[in-house]
Amino acid sequence: MSDEIVRTLAEALKSVIDPELGYNIVDIGLVYEVDVKDGYARIVLTTTTPGCPATDYIRQAVETCAAAVPGIGAVDVTMTWQPPWTPDRMSEEAKAHFGVAA
Template identity: 70%
Template sequence: MSDTELEATLTEALKEVLDPELGYNVVDLGLIYGIEVHSGQARIALTTTTRGCPATDYIREGVESCAASVGGISAAEVVMTWEPPWTPDRMSAEAKTHFGVAA
């Protein structure tokens, strides 16, 4: 599988990880700021809906462990970032519909 295909597979896999408070997956919430895969090594940029969120470590570890379980990924590194800060505008159309957020 190419790196690009692995990135797509990884993105789909991360839809299993949810933000516990909003109860929606981190991908559609727009909390994944970037995914790069090089030779099976994944690097994921992740944010939280609010800085200092008490669930931050758990979400980071959840994303890391989910990514590492994807076939073809040999190692996964998750980097937390809050720049730029997350806003509801980052949600997918599906998530916006779920929450009633105006597009």
């Protein structure tokens, strides 16, 4: 059940985009951790660069989307910039979309 909620949550987070890149935060690798226990979701996020003016909007959107997932009652979103994000964290689809070189 927990794995299923995590999968559903990860899918839900795909509706949140990084506005500069214009691509969902899951596939560009901004979601570092997703954990759900007893209806309590803990999500660790980063941004492509520290100080990004979109940071709070992305965090709030993640909270909203996560809270909308059936079975999740409370959400805790933590921002981190360690380790720093790199394009290597992108999914293969995202890499193909941006033409990210190996």
